[in-house]
């Protein structure tokens with residue numbers, strides 16, 4: 450069963466056509482890694498999925514509804530589709546646990562103790578429970594990102610989108626965050642992860658999609674990632690990682 | 694000098710009462726203006742989303758236009774004119790208490806400036822936290838009220854409190870509609886005692902002492918609270 454299905458999605462910024470007829474379906478429990486060079490449209494694609502950007506045409510079927518029709522309840526839809534940003538974007542006026550509970554309490558009218566119970570569970574899972582009462586501004590980047598993941602999990606999402614979750618982190622914290630995402634993959638969370646961590650993608654993803662100039666040009670089985678690909682842009686891109 | 698002492702000895706209740714009125718309308722007016730200003734900014738910043746139905750679309754555009762127009766008109770006309778229009782054209786006919794009327798005039802005037810202060814505060818915060826809130830399914834109102842405004846207010850505290858200082862001084866223009874503020878009472882003391890220059894010197898000194906010490910207190914408090922070196926002096930008195 451598909452958790453999300455994208456058909457012929459197009460998006461341009463002015464005259465700059467950024468997404469060209471994107472087709473993509475993600476099965477329930479599937480982990481997709483989205484790779485590609487800078488400016489290829491990876492972030493734009495993710496942002497179109499949860500309607501932070503408006504695609505020009507095409508369709509996005511999620512929970513049996515086309516998100517691009519104007520009949521959907523956007524807030525309700527987003528409650529079940531989490532997003533983790535490169536720059537964490539924690540709520541800086543709130544402490545760690547309030548970051549995790551505020552959305553549930555406001556959007557689902559959940560009682561404080563019920564929301565906190567779930568927050569504690571997920572903070573434990575991302576190894577940040579000790580910091581529950583800490584101000585979100587005092588954390589390191591890796592800690593912030595793990596809290597951001599817990600915050601997204603607290604909504605019990607059916608699909609999680611990650612936009613370069615480790616690109617703004619110092620090397621030591623990268624692994625902590627990747628470990629958390631790997632845990633989620635093992636628990637069967639459906640995820641689309643934009644990343645430059647090729648080895649992580651190979652290890653965790655079910656499929657690796659390569660994007661170039663607004664097109665998904667290759668759909669790669671992880672075990673084949675370092676083999677020769679028909680599109681030369683993929684080979685050039687991966688050569689940089691092979692040289693390590 | 695003797696004349697100043699004479700004035701103070703004989704008219705001090707007038708100065709004190711006037712100062713009380715000035716502080717009352719300025720403080721309540723500024724506080725009300727902050728509430729109104731937040732609402733005004735919220736309306737001004739309404740944006741149409743493609744999932745909005747046509748009624749929502751239309752009302753968002755309408756209220757955003759209205760708020761923008763209001764801000765421009767208030768900032769583009771002197772408070773003395775706004776006050777005269779409100780008082781003679783409206784409030785006086787209802788026998789509104791002059792203190793209430795003056796507070797309303799100040800609140801509705803300062804709201805336009807505060808909406809702009811909040812706007813730069815929100816812009817300075819960046820879009821990240823707003824998008825995070827959106828991605829969690831929070832409404833724009835919830836995001837603003839619970840996440841953005843608390844931070845924008847805290848970061849703009851020096852400018853917001855500066856509005857209080859401005860209002861302490863500028864409420865004096867409302868003496869023309871009969872607000873018995875510090876300036877109005879000083880004028881009374883001047884004409885009764887015939888010591889015109891001395892009365893206005895006294896009132897100038899009182900305004901200065903109040904606003905100057907207030908700005909000192911504010912910058913001390915702000916510095917302590919936010920732990921930064923923001924110098925409010927440069928934006929006040």
Ligand SMILES: Nc1ncnc2c1ncn2[C@@H]1O[C@H](COP(=O)(O)OP(=O)(O)OP(=O)(O)O)[C@@H](O)[C@H]1O
Pocket residue numbers: 462465467485486487488489490491492493494
């Ligand atoms: N808000 C915007 N307005 C105008 N152009 C934009 C906007 N966002 C992205 N673009 C353009 O769309 C193209 C794709 O950008 P996008 O951010 O999706 O790339 P990306 O694959 O995520 O790159 P990176 O790896 O650097 O994050 C780029 O040419 C970019 O300049």
Ligand SMILES: [Mg+2]
Pocket residue numbers: 491492493612613
């Ligand atoms: Mg990107």
